Amino acid sequence: xxxxxxxxxxxxxxxxxxxxxxxxxxxxxxxxxxxxxxxxxxxxxxxxxxxxxxxxxxxxxxxxxxxxxxxxxxxxx
Numbered sequence: 001x002x003x004x005x006x007x008x009x010x011x012x013x014x015x016x017x018x019x020x021x022x023x024x025x026x027x028x029x030x031x032x033x034x035x036x037x038x039x040x041x042x043x044x045x046x047x048x049x050x051x052x053x054x055x056x057x058x059x060x061x062x063x064x065x066x067x068x069x070x071x072x073x074x075x076x077x
Contacts, residue, residue, distance in 0.1 A: 001030055001054075007063035013048070016041045017061040020050035024061075030054060038064075 005017040020039040028037075036053045049064040 002058045004058050004060045005063070006060055008065050012043055012046075013063045013065075016043050016048040017050055017063055019043070020052050021059060021061050024052040024054070024059065028054065030059075
């Protein structure tokens, strides 16, 4: 399964993303498809939030570095 890291590519973020991918792989293997799981990973006295989603052929890690886009939220009046 291909592992993809999305978001910021700083060295600390890459380390954290790899740790989250390994934790996800150890816990779920290649199962739990299309359900994003949040991991809180500490690295050098700082905590990072990483969202890992398993898809059909990829396991994607998204580093959450700030406010998230609300593009998928629909306004209903």
